[in-house]
């Protein structure tokens with residue numbers, strides 16, 4: 001009987017799926033493990049959080065993505081630890097998974113810079129679908145409470161949103177929330193004066209979008225201010241609690257605090273015993289293997305690599321896909337006994353950011369574009385990466401509607417009832 005190498009891939013994100021596609025015609029026995037049953041398109045998470053898109057439009061069942069790949073088995077479970085010496089992955093449930101070749105593509109998670117236990121419960125992160133739905137619930141519930149409130153201070157707190165982190169995700173969600181509050185909600189509410197609502201973006205560094213040119217940082221700041229956002233630069237958050245945030249020496253009372261400030265490696269990657277960068281991502285060799293283990297690869301946001309500009313390669317979908325494709329081709333060449341591909345030079349990706357529904361920034365091949373054309377480029381280039389054709393059509397429809405009318409259909413507060421308060425709405429629980 002022929003030997004069929006066992007390839008285990010942990011994580012069905014951009015990087016993991018690219019490995020699977022590159023190995024589809026090999027003899028390998030592939031096990032694709034993910035703790036979720038869906039592949040998530042994270043770049044559009046902020047549009048779920050702001051009621052523009054529905055979850056199903058940005059997530060695809062993993063099984064449907066590999067249904068025509070006979071050599072791929074999908075397991076929905078969570079990897080807990082890797083024993084590289086024994087070549088097994090220990091799971092949170094079920095048997096250990098033995099492998100000949102392992103690819104760790106587990107992405108990154110939100111970092112609260114050492115304040116996870118105090119701040120995470122109050123400042124909603126934005127990495128997963130539950131995160132986006134929780135952010136949407138918080139935002140919509142706060143305005144529902146404001147409509148009922150008679151105390152002016154409490155009403156003002158319910159109408160204040162603070163976003164922490166002035167990178168692409170923070171800028172995008174802040175601009176979108178401000179438009180939502182100023183343009184969409186006024187026709188829904190009778191009592192509250194939405195011109196008094198505050199949307200505040202807080203960035204600890206000296207400028208927004210630090211990966212972009214200074215001119216574009218200024219452009220983004222002006223566009224946000226034009227959309228009614230208060231931008232605070234150079235002020236780190238020093239505390240977050242249930243009722244607001246402290247920035248510098250200033251207290252901002254806010255019912256909705258969203259955290260887009262940092263990412264860190266996932267705990268699983270630490271169990272490899274490989275050297276780590278300060279943020280917990282795994283330092284990899286040029287071919288993405290880890291020192292001393294040629295058959296164990298770490299790719300995508302979980303990996304730490306220095307780019308041609310001397311800075312760590314940024315966590316981007318296109319880069320995760322490039323790395324996944326390369327590692328898949330490398331494994332396929334090893335299995336076939338053919339010449340392995342040379343490692344790709346980490347490339348400097350196109351930089352795209354969206355600010356409001358008609359303002360964006362694009363930097364690519366030495367050129368720069370701002371305004372609606374850049375917004376369109378951002379939208380169409382990301383849409384091209386989506387794997388599901390029906391979702392593309394649905395998203396285009398939602399964007400068109402937003403562009404023409406400012407209407408957003410997904411303005412729903414949907415929370416899973418807990419056992420103790422099944423049937424209560426979030427507003428009732430808070431009362």
Ligand SMILES: Cc1cc2nc3c(=O)[nH]c(=O)nc-3n(C[C@H](O)[C@H](O)[C@H](O)COP(=O)(O)OP(=O)(O)OC[C@H]3O[C@@H](n4cnc5c(N)ncnc54)[C@H](O)[C@@H]3O)c2cc1C
Nearest residue numbers: 011013014015034035042043079107300301315316317320
């Ligand atoms: C809000 C937001 C906006 C973004 N905007 C952009 C953008 O505009 N452009 C861009 O290019 N990039 C953007 N990114 C970054 C981009 O989404 C990431 O770089 C990309 O998703 C990384 O791919 P990955 O495969 O490494 O990880 P992920 O896509 O995060 O996939 C990791 C997978 O591993 C699974 N997993 C994790 N741990 C375990 C475990 N222990 N056991 C089993 N499964 C596990 C997860 O469930 C997940 O499916 C954005 C990210 C966020 C959060």
